[in-house]
Amino acid sequence: MEKYIISALVQNRSGVLARVSSLFGRRGFNIDSLTVSPTTDSAISRITIVVIGDEYTLGQVLKQMAKLEECIEVVHIEEDDAFCWELVLVKIRGDVNDREAVRELCNVYDADVVASSDETIIIRMDGTPSRIETFLSVISSFDIIESSRTGVTAVHKDKNNT
Amino acid sequence: MKLNGSQILIETLLEQGTDTIFGYPGGAVLNIYDELYKYSDRMRHVLTAHEQGASHAADGYARATGKVGVCLATSGPGATNLVTGIATAYMDSIPMVAITGNVGTALIGRDSFQEVYIAGITMPITKHNFVVRKVEELADTVRLAFEIAMSGRPGPVLIDIPKDVTAAVCEFEHKPAVQPRPHPQIQHEQIKKMADMINASERPVIFFGGGVIISGASELLEQLIHRADIPACHAMMGIGALKCDDPLNMGMIGMHGWVSAGRAADKADLLIALGTRFSDRVATKMGDFATSAKIVQVDIDAAEVNKNIEVDHNVIGDARDVLEAVLPLVDHADHTPWKEQIATWKKRMDYCPKDDDSVIRPHQLMKKIDELLDDDDIVATDVGQHQMWAAQFTGRQKPRTFLSSGGLGTMGYGYGAAIGAQIACPNRKVVHITGDGSFHMNLQEMCTAVSYNLPVVTVVVNNSVLGMVRQWQTSFYGHRYSNTDPHRKTDFVKLAEAFGAKGMRCTTLAEFDAAMREALQTNGPVIIDAVVDKDERVLPFIPAGETINNVVID
Numbered sequence: 001m002e003k004y005i006i007s008a009l010v011q012n013r014s015g016v017l018a019r020v021s022s023l024f025g026r027r028g029f030n031i032d033s034l035t036v037s038p039t040t041d042s043a044i045s046r047i048t049i050v051v052i053g054d055e056y057t058l059g060q061v062l063k064q065m066a067k068l069e070e071c072i073e074v075v076h077i078e079e080d081d082a083f084c085w086e087l088v089l090v091k092i093r094g095d096v097n098d099r100e101a102v103r104e105l106c107n108v109y110d111a112d113v114v115a116s117s118d119e120t121i122i123i124r125m126d127g128t129p130s131r132i133e134t135f136l137s138v139i140s141s142f143d144i145i146e147s148s149r150t151g152v153t154a155v156h157k158d159k160n161n162t
Numbered sequence: 163m164k165l166n167g168s169q170i171l172i173e174t175l176l177e178q179g180t181d182t183i184f185g186y187p188g189g190a191v192l193n194i195y196d197e198l199y200k201y202s203d204r205m206r207h208v209l210t211a212h213e214q215g216a217s218h219a220a221d222g223y224a225r226a227t228g229k230v231g232v233c234l235a236t237s238g239p240g241a242t243n244l245v246t247g248i249a250t251a252y253m254d255s256i257p258m259v260a261i262t263g264n265v266g267t268a269l270i271g272r273d274s275f276q277e278v279y280i281a282g283i284t285m286p287i288t289k290h291n292f293v294v295r296k297v298e299e300l301a302d303t304v305r306l307a308f309e310i311a312m313s314g315r316p317g318p319v320l321i322d323i324p325k326d327v328t329a330a331v332c333e334f335e336h337k338p339a340v341q342p343r344p345h346p347q348i349q350h351e352q353i354k355k356m357a358d359m360i361n362a363s364e365r366p367v368i369f370f371g372g373g374v375i376i377s378g379a380s381e382l383l384e385q386l387i388h389r390a391d392i393p394a395c396h397a398m399m400g401i402g403a404l405k406c407d408d409p410l411n412m413g414m415i416g417m418h419g420w421v422s423a424g425r426a427a428d429k430a431d432l433l434i435a436l437g438t439r440f441s442d443r444v445a446t447k448m449g450d451f452a453t454s455a456k457i458v459q460v461d462i463d464a465a466e467v468n469k470n471i472e473v474d475h476n477v478i479g480d481a482r483d484v485l486e487a488v489l490p491l492v493d494h495a496d497h498t499p500w501k502e503q504i505a506t507w508k509k510r511m512d513y514c515p516k517d518d519d520s521v522i523r524p525h526q527l528m529k530k531i532d533e534l535l536d537d538d539d540i541v542a543t544d545v546g547q548h549q550m551w552a553a554q555f556t557g558r559q560k561p562r563t564f565l566s567s568g569g570l571g572t573m574g575y576g577y578g579a580a581i582g583a584q585i586a587c588p589n590r591k592v593v594h595i596t597g598d599g600s601f602h603m604n605l606q607e608m609c610t611a612v613s614y615n616l617p618v619v620t621v622v623v624n625n626s627v628l629g630m631v632r633q634w635q636t637s638f639y640g641h642r643y644s645n646t647d648p649h650r651k652t653d654f655v656k657l658a659e660a661f662g663a664k665g666m667r668c669t670t671l672a673e674f675d676a677a678m679r680e681a682l683q684t685n686g687p688v689i690i691d692a693v694v695d696k697d698e699r700v701l702p703f704i705p706a707g708e709t710i711n712n713v714v715i716d
Contacts, residue, residue, distance in 0.1 A: 015281065015293075022285040056468075063465035069290035069310060 003032055003129075004051045004058045005084060005154050008065060008074040012038070012045040016070045020047060023068065029053060029061055033086075033151030044072065048153050050129075077154050079128075084154040087126040088136065089114075093143040094121045102142070109135045120145060163335075167297045167328040168197040171261070172205055174304040178339050180232050182206045182223065182585060183261075184216035186243075188236020189276060190263030193328040208585055208614065210578065211606040213240050217247020218578025218604070219585070221256050225565045226540055226583035228378070230257040230311050237264045238276030241322070242283065246572060248318045249287040253569025254399060255376060257316035259307050260284075266326040267295060281322050289317035297330035305340045313343040315463040316376060345480040346462065348487050352477045356434070356458050356484075357491035359475065363432035365500045366392045367452075369415065369444075372399030372568070373437015373461065373481045375561040380404065382485035383436065389489065391497045393504055395423040397438045399568045402558040412504065416444040417704050418550040422508035424710035429503075430455040437461060437481040440470040441569065447709045460484045513702045513715050519671045522694050524548070524623060526671050528555030531593055531621065534678050539591040540565065540583045544576035544600030546630040548623035550700040552595045574603030577620065581607060584616045591682055594620040599628040602652070608661040611687035619681040620689045622654055625696040633699050637714070647696075654691035663687040 010016050017036055024031055032050040039046050051061055058076060065074045077084070094102060095118060102121055106113060111125035125135050129152050136147065165173065171194060175183070185207060187195045198207050210216040213235040220231030231251075235244050241262040251258045265274040281291045290310050292303050300323065307319040360366060374383055380403050387394050387410045394404055395412045404411050412423035427433060433455040438444070445451035449471070457473040459466070460481055467476040477484050515525045528551050531541070537559040543549040543566040558564040565583060567575040580594035601622050611618050632646040658665030664684055666677040674692050681688035703714040 015285075018282065019285055026286040059468060060465065063467075067289075067463070067465060 001052050002054065004053070004061075005077040005079065005082070005152055006049045006051055006061060006065070006074060007077050007154055008047045008049070009039070009072040010045050010047055010068075011070040011072065012043055013070055016045070017047070019068055019070065020049075020065065023064055027060065027064060029057055033149065035151040035153055037153065048151065050152050077156060081158065082154045082156045084128055084152050085126060086129050086132050086152045087124065087150045088132050088147060090123045090125070090136070090139055090147040091145045092121050092123070092139065093119060093145055095119060098142070105138060109138070111135060163333070164331050165334040166193070166197075166331045167300055167323065168193045170297065170300050170332070170334050171304060171323070171328070172197055172201050173334060173336070174301045175232065176204060177336060178230065178305070178308045180205075180230065182208065183232040183234050184208045184210055184219040184223070184582065185234030186210060186213045186216055186236070186240060188240045188263065190237035190265060190325045191234065191240075191328070193325065194234065194263065208581070208610070210581070210610050212604065213243030214246055214574065215578040215581070215604055215607040215610060217244040217258075217260065218250065218575050219582030220258050220260070221247055221251045221575075222542060222565050222579030222582030223586045224251070224256050224258055224582075225579065226562055226586045228376075228562065230259055230308055231582065232259045232261065234261045235263070236276065237262060237280075238278045240276075241278055241280040245283060245287070246574075247578070248284055248320065250567050250570045250572045250575055251318040252287045252289070254567065255315050255317055255372060257311040258318035259304075259311055260318055260320045262320065262322045263328065264293070264322050264324045267324045268326070270324060280320065284320045287318070288320050291320035291322065293322045293324075294327055295324065297327050297332045300327060301334060305337065309340040309343065314345075345483050346478050348477065348479040348483055352475070353484065353487045354491065355475055356460075356477055357488050359432055359456060359458055360390055360392070360434065360488075361493045361495070364497070365430045366390065366432040366434065366497065367426050367430040367455070368392050368394040368434045368436060369396065369427060369438060370394060370400045370403055370436040371397040371438025374400060374403040377437065377462075377480045377482040378561075379436070379482035379485050380561050382482060382489065384408065386485055386489055386492060390492050390495045391501070392434075393426055393497070393501060395419070395427060397441070397444050397568070398553050398566060400438065401553060401564040401566075402561045405559045406557040407559070414553055417446055417706075418554065418700050418702065420508075421511040421513065421702050421710065421713055421715065422504055424704070424713065425507050425511065426504045427452050428454065428710050433457045435459045435461075435473070436485075439466045442470070442706075445471050446704045447707055450709050511715070515701070522669065522671055522674055522692050524551040524694055524698050525555050527621070527623065527674060527692055527694070528552055529557075530671065530675055530678060531595070532557040534682060535591060535593065537563070539563065539593065540580075540587065542566070542576050542580035542583055542592065542594045544596040545571045545573045546597045546600055546628070547625070547633065547698070547700050548595055548597040548600070551623070556595075573600040576600060577604050577607040580618045580620070581610055581616060584618050585614070592618045594618050596620060596622055597629060598622055598624040598626060598650070598652070602650070605657070608658065608663055608687060608689070612662040615686050617685055618687050619678070620687070621678075622689065622691050623694055624654070624691050625694045625698060626650070627696045629696065629698070630700070632696070636699070637703075637705070654689050658689035663689055665689045665691065667691040667693070669693045
């Protein structure tokens with residue numbers, strides 16, 4: 001199973017996200033992450049979805065999404081051709097004694113400690129999905145209380161691609 | 163001019179050429195019904211017994227005519243009762259606009275009386291749907307709904323209208339009827355390649371489906387197969403697209419298709435699929451269908467390519483456009499050896515049920531119906547054994563004369579569809595072939611046929627059991643007939659009379675012949691209870707997950 005990044009421009013209407021997720025539910029496509037965000041045109045939103053599947057799934061996702069009335073454009077973005085970025089917040093258990101170790105680790109990954117209390121430390125990190133995966137596996141040597149990822153957002157490097 | 167929402171709805175429907183709608187009134191659509199009362203000279207409203215009947219009637223109307231079928235229901239249960247009909251139309255690519263009322267915008271989201279989120283419910287079974295929140299958006303929404311319903315691969319579109327929107331007033335201006343969006347542009351190289359593959363083939367087979375009927379490509383299909391001498395077979399949805407008695411028409415393939423046709427598809431070196439999606443009733447074993455053949459798929463919906471089976475070449479476009487483009491590039495050919503081979507299979511392998519005039523055998527009953535109908539007359543079926551017998555033996559000659567729920571397999575579809583077809587085609591005979599199981603699901607529509615004095619002839623192929631499921635239980639579940647032998651005591655003759663229709667019962671072929679002749683002359687609905695043996699099976703039969711090589715013939 002591979003992960004594929006799908007980027008779609010959709011009309012910014014109520015229910016459009018429900019339509020996309022309904023399609024994924026009905027066809028049995030697996031979503032790893034999904035983000036919806038405004039674009040410079042207030043009538044249009046961008047949906048970025050990371051799909052788990054194979055080439056068949058990818059082909060069907062693209063063609064079935066293209067059939068949605070409110071879908072203006074849908075493309076598969078190859079990670080090498082695009083900037084793919086994500087942000088994560090991680091809350092770990094740790095007191096004053098752990099802070100130094102955590103800071104050192106954060107330095108290696110360009111992460112920041114954004115808040116700390118007597119018992120917990122909250123870290124913010126952003127980067128490519130794969131770098132975030134690596135960071136999360138390293139930080140798991142601490143006791144992770146919870147973490148929250150934004151999901152991937154992406155733009156094509158080529159100026160002609162939207 | 164200033165009009166209220168209900169007037170705007172009817173005016174925009176009239177604008178699209180709609181003069182008939184099927185529906186059922188209720189609280190949320192009271193304003194619409196009040197206007198329908200005033201517009202009754204221009205808009206015919208057909209009241210069904212149940213909203214499901216209205217949705218099937220709109221579907222039958224659309225299948226029989228090619229026009230967009232329209233149904234109307236109130237909020238909540240009215241709307242949910244349409245759902246099966248909408249899903250049926252969606253699976254078979256039938257253009258339909260379903261209109262539902264909803265509670266007023268101020269009450270939406272508060273679990274108000276008869277409130278349901280029908281847009282959410284129908285999202286996966288419509289091409290698109292709308293909730294109209296402002297009266298100013300209503301007219302263009304109706305127009306867009308029609309455009310979507312009939313463009314490309316057709317399908318149902320739902321418009322949900324809150325009650326206050328049907329009362330609110332705004333400026334309305336007439337516009338011309340919307341047209342379907344242009345078909346995809348056909349790529350010449352793709353056509354050239356398709357023609358080259360046809361010209362190079364020694365054992366070609368054409369496999370056509372409902373797309374040929376939708377695009378009106380019957381004549382072109384006939385030209386192509388005769389020009390290049392290509393034997394053709396079809397999916398159930400393709401019945402009538404090519405004359406049943408055309409010498410190159412091998413008949414239906416798939417789970418209950420002809421063995422010779424299935425074998426031809428299996429041994430062909432080229433299979434050209436026209437407007438058909440290789441459903442699991444045809445390509446019964448995933449990854450093992452027409453394995454000797456190069457496969458060319460022609461479909462207007464790109465998502466169908468490589469969805470159910472992998473193909474070697476595809477052309478995205480309307481079947482008619484594609485056939486028009488490819489015909490001049492196709493050489494005249496003669497495939498006599500290949501046709502002789504198929505004829506041998508036909509003689510040796512095809513299922514040949516024995517006649518018995520002392521009872522009613524299903525194949526004889528269907529052939530009798532075929533014999534008594536003209537080519538323009540319409541057959542509507544329900545779902546189950548009778549549907550397959552009808553598909554195998556009613557010999558339809560023209561497109562849009564065989565109405566049957568293919569993709570969804572909706573028991574209870576037939577009567578509503580027959581009513582819709584009869585309303586659309588008052589001068590043609592409509593025969594509704596059903597089973598005692600299917601008929602029990604929506605037989606209340608008899609009151610509709612009586613109210614409108616529709617001469618629909620219903621033939622109940624009555625084997626007193628739920629035959630198709632029972633047949634599977636016979637073959638695969640050790641004769642354990644779980645809930646397929648309901649011991650019902652329904653007297654269909656008395657039932658027909660109770661509804662104000664005519665009822666007849668017959669147990670021999672001669673009795674059926676007489677009943678059918680009388681029914682076809684009757685000016686009103688008739689129910690014929692045709693008794694058949696409960697052990698009659700649909701043959702041939704490819705068990706699910708098997709191929710034509712494991713077909714069961716007796």
